Amino acid sequence: MRGAPDGPEWAEPVQHRVMTRCLNCGAERDTDVCEACGLNSARAELSLRSKLLNRTAVFLLGAVALVTASERYPALDLDGILIFTGALFFPALCLAIWVERRALRHQEVEVLKRIYYGLIPIPWLLAALLLANGAFDTGPGHVVETRVVGKFVMRGPLPNRRLVVASWREGHTFERILVSSEDFDDFRRGDRIVVQVEDGLAGIPWVGGVRHPN
Ligand SMILES: [Zn+2]
Numbered sequence: 001m002r003g004a005p006d007g008p009e010w011a012e013p014v015q016h017r018v019m020t021r022c023l024n025c026g027a028e029r030d031t032d033v034c035e036a037c038g039l040n041s042a043r044a045e046l047s048l049r050s051k052l053l054n055r056t057a058v059f060l061l062g063a064v065a066l067v068t069a070s071e072r073y074p075a076l077d078l079d080g081i082l083i084f085t086g087a088l089f090f091p092a093l094c095l096a097i098w099v100e101r102r103a104l105r106h107q108e109v110e111v112l113k114r115i116y117y118g119l120i121p122i123p124w125l126l127a128a129l130l131l132a133n134g135a136f137d138t139g140p141g142h143v144v145e146t147r148v149v150g151k152f153v154m155r156g157p158l159p160n161r162r163l164v165v166a167s168w169r170e171g172h173t174f175e176r177i178l179v180s181s182e183d184f185d186d187f188r189r190g191d192r193i194v195v196q197v198e199d200g201l202a203g204i205p206w207v208g209g210v211r212h213p214n
Pocket of ligand 1: 023025026027036037
C-alpha cells in the first residue's frame with residue numbers, strides 16, 4: 001500500500017505525526033496507523049497511558065506489599081531496606097510521569113518505558129524475599145539481652161514505632177527495632193530488653209519479638 005503512486009485517497013493530507021515507534025506496541029512506524037497493531041497514534045497513546053496507569057498501580061501495590069512484609073518479619077536492617085525502596089520508588093514514579101509527558105508530545109518513549117516496566121517487579125520481589133526469609137525460617141535463632149536507649153514514632157501514612165536499643169552486632173552502635181504499639185508502650189528508656197533474633201532463611205536477620213528479662 002505504501003508507495004502507491006496514484007490513488008487520490010493517499011494524496012489527502014493524513015493527520016501525520018512525527019513518531020518513530022508505535023506508543024502501543026513499540027513497532028517502528030511511518031504512517032499514522034501502526035502496521036503491527038493497527039492502532040492510530042491517538043489510540044496508541046490512550047493504550048499506552050492506560051497501561052502506564054495499570055502498571056503504576058501494580059508498582060504501588062508492590063510497595064504496600066513490601067511495607068507489609070517488612071512489618072510482619074521486621075529485618076534488623078529495615079532502615080536500609082526502606083531507604084533502598086524510597087530511592088527506587090520516587091525516581092520510578094518520576095520516570096512514569098516523564099514517559100507520559102513524552103507520550104503526550106508524541107516523542108520516543110520505548111527505552112524509558114522498558115526501564116520503567118523493568119522496575120515494577122522489584123518491590124514485589126523484595127516483599128517475597130522478606131516474606132520467605134521470615135516465613136520459612138526454621139532456625140532456632142537466638143536471644144540477646146540489651147538495653148533500651150531511646151524510642152521514637154514515625155507518623156504519617158505508614159506509622160511505625162521503634163525501640164532504639166544498644167546493638168550487640170559488631171560495627172553497629174544501635175538497633176532500631178520495629179515493635180507493636182503494645183510493646184512500644186511497655187518499654188521505657190533504660191529498661192533491659194530481651195530480643196529474639198532470627199537468622200532468616202535468606203540470611204537477613206529479623207526480630208521475632210521482644211520481652212522483659214525474667
Ligand atoms: Zn503498534
